[in-house]
Amino acid sequence: MTAAATATRVISWFEIPALDFDRAVRFYEAALDTPLSREVFGGVPIAVFAKEEEATGGCIVHQPGQMRPAAAGEGVLVYLNAEPSVSATLERIARAGGKQDGSVIELPNDIGYIGYFVDTEGNRVGLHSKNLR
Template sequence: MTAATLASTRVLSWFEIPAMDFDRAVRFYEAALDVPLQREVFGGVPIAVFAHEEGATGGAIVFNPQQTKPAPDGVLVYLDASPTVTDALARVERAGGKKHGPAIELPNNIGYIAFFTDSEGNRVGLHSLKLA
């Protein structure tokens, strides 16, 4: 291991969730997670950034069909479902997403996870410390 490898404290530095219908996807995530997204154009590509603190992992909804397309079996990211996974799953369904079964309890008090398909067809994970 190099010194740079040892100094890194996080595995994920950024994520992008592809969208074919950008406005629909942004509305979906704002409703499902009950958070506003910051719309921007970066390098000519429309993105909607999830709020995050400086130095924390960030990510965005991205409309760039020449580079990425939604897929149910692509990269899987887990989004913060605070305060509870149950509440987030209910919002996902109200926003037009489809949940994949009930929440799953993780061992060692790590919390709970659940999965859903978003408005664009991406499979996404949710995580929170509380179920309900």
């Protein structure tokens, strides 16, 4: 491995698939209390999460013909920023139509807390925050 091959971050982009695009966008906007930017990329509707210039980016992508509803625990797991806290975000997720999946876990070494939920499209997604409440 050479020094030139070292990445500054592991994830550069993520996509959360959606069967019902509008429902998924409404869910994530309500659950994370932030607007998403709707765009069309290569003829495919996407809704991009806001981010700072150097931060990892991602989106909701409409894939009705390319996917089936996800079974719990299948596929890639991404962790979304759960500010101000994991508990507050899980409360918004429940109001938006998602379901908490398991208990919130305290990480060692003051790393913070993680929790999981299942979104309106059946995707299992992780949350991370330095704060529980």
